[in-house]
Amino acid sequence: MTGENLVSAYVSDAERDAEVSVRPKRLEEFIAQHRVRDQLDLLLKGAMRRGSPPDHILLSGPPGLGKTTLANIVAAELGSGIRVTSGPAIERSGDLAAILTSLAEGDVLFIDEIHRIARPAEELLYSAMEDFRVDVVVGKGPGATAIPLDVEPFTLVGATTRSGLLTGPMRDRFGFVAHLDFYTPAELEALLRRSARILGVPITDEGAAEIAGRSRGTPRIANRLLRRVRDFAEVRADGVVTLETARSALTVYDVDALGLDRLDRAVLTALVDSFRGGPVGLSTLAVAVGEQPDTVEEVCEPFLVRAGLLARTPRGGWPPRPPGTTWGVRRRMVHLAPILLPCPIFSPPSPISRDPNVICTAFGLLRRRD
Numbered sequence: 001m002t003g004e005n006l007v008s009a010y011v012s013d014a015e016r017d018a019e020v021s022v023r024p025k026r027l028e029e030f031i032a033q034h035r036v037r038d039q040l041d042l043l044l045k046g047a048m049r050r051g052s053p054p055d056h057i058l059l060s061g062p063p064g065l066g067k068t069t070l071a072n073i074v075a076a077e078l079g080s081g082i083r084v085t086s087g088p089a090i091e092r093s094g095d096l097a098a099i100l101t102s103l104a105e106g107d108v109l110f111i112d113e114i115h116r117i118a119r120p121a122e123e124l125l126y127s128a129m130e131d132f133r134v135d136v137v138v139g140k141g142p143g144a145t146a147i148p149l150d151v152e153p154f155t156l157v158g159a160t161t162r163s164g165l166l167t168g169p170m171r172d173r174f175g176f177v178a179h180l181d182f183y184t185p186a187e188l189e190a191l192l193r194r195s196a197r198i199l200g201v202p203i204t205d206e207g208a209a210e211i212a213g214r215s216r217g218t219p220r221i222a223n224r225l226l227r228r229v230r231d232f233a234e235v236r237a238d239g240v241v242t243l244e245t246a247r248s249a250l251t252v253y254d255v256d257a258l259g260l261d262r263l264d265r266a267v268l269t270a271l272v273d274s275f276r277g278g279p280v281g282l283s284t285l286a287v288a289v290g291e292q293p294d295t296v297e298e299v300c301e302p303f304l305v306r307a308g309l310l311a312r313t314p315r316g317g318w319p320p321r322p323p324g325t326t327w328g329v330r331r332r333m334v335h336l337a338p339i340l341l342p343c344p345i346f347s348p349p350s351p352i353s354r355d356p357n358v359i360c361t362a363f364g365l366l367r368r369r370d
């Protein structure tokens with residue numbers, strides 16, 4: 001993984017193995033998300049007491065926050081087996097019927113990216129979830145017959161990064177729906193201390209805090225930055241992750257104090273310098289920074305919006321203007337525009353812009369009144 005996508009919340013195949021070693025195995029090891037943890041704890045303990053599988057569970061939330069981890073934890077806590085598949089992998093309903101009918105009693109079936117499941121398979125899933133039976137259709141046309149097959153009682157755990165794309169009937173069949181939120185820096189610090197302990201990396205509290213602050217609220221990114229900082233600490237220092245080694249390493253990897261990388265800064269710089277503060281259409285902006293619109297939309301935009309540095313506005317509209325600020329030039333088309341915030345902390349002239357009217361602060365871009 002290069003410095004350029006070091007702060008992407010998505011996981012590469014090569015990185016999956018590295019993730020396994022620090023992945024919590026039980027609910028009590030799962031850091032933060034207290035509400036979801038408590039609710040799951042009750043759900044699982046209640047079901048175990050009754051000796052029947054718990055309700056089906058839907059986990060939604062942005063990438064890298066712990067959905068796959070929780071699905072595995074559910075199976076471990078129940079002491080059941082787990083079968084793992086994903087929406088895109090189930091192309092035909094027959095594929096799903098084969099999986100369902102081979103489940104043992106009490107098994108957990110984990111379907112990742114469940115919003116991408118094909119429609120016929122989704123319909124088959126409805127009856128399996130509700131009545132623990134499926135009708136497998138044999139043959140085609142008027143001669144086709146449906147053969148009912150029993151499915152052992154099981155628990156479906158579905159994960160989705162796009163819960164809005166789930167159909168209503170699908171969502172309604174989950175008895176327990178949990179949404180995972182981004183982690184606070186303090187929570188990520190605790191997570192980093194745990195990961196460092198497992199990896200055998202000595203880390204100071206300040207070192208953990210420094211990495212946590214640059215991790216975009218995402219455990220996956222925190223763990224990834226920790227591995228990179230460990231490399232730096234081992235090669236260029238005495239192996240201990242301190243404030244200094246974390247700072248120096250993340251400078252080398254081009255991840256700044258807000259967790260912005262080169263592309264994020266290019267987007268903000270283009271908005272401010274080339275488009276005079278925007279607003280500007282996504283595809284135009286993508287051309288300006290030499291990236292695909294998808295990358296800007298899926299990798300940069302969510303975090304920049306969440307960090308209060310960017311607003312997504314309807315076509316032809318403008319983001320709400322915070323009191324005490326003024327917009328720059330208003331443009332015709334709007335998709336993305338930097339948020340202008342009144343801010344008490346004036347940092348030195350912006351490292352991301354040469355425009356003297358724009359100041360980069362800890363809270364975002366500030367454009368002085370004209």
Ligand SMILES: Nc1ncnc2c1ncn2[C@@H]1O[C@H](COP(=O)(O)OP(=O)(O)OP(=O)(O)O)[C@@H](O)[C@H]1O
Pocket residue numbers: 009010011019020022023024029030031032033062063064065066067068069070161191219220223
């Ligand atoms: N609450 C947590 N405590 C400790 N580690 C966590 C926690 N949540 C996530 N992690 C770590 O972050 C990594 C990413 O988590 P996971 O794979 O579960 O994310 P995900 O939500 O399934 O992401 P995706 O949407 O990309 O599938 C895991 O390796 C895990 O170690």
Ligand SMILES: [Mg+2]
Pocket residue numbers: 067068069112159
């Ligand atoms: Mg996952």
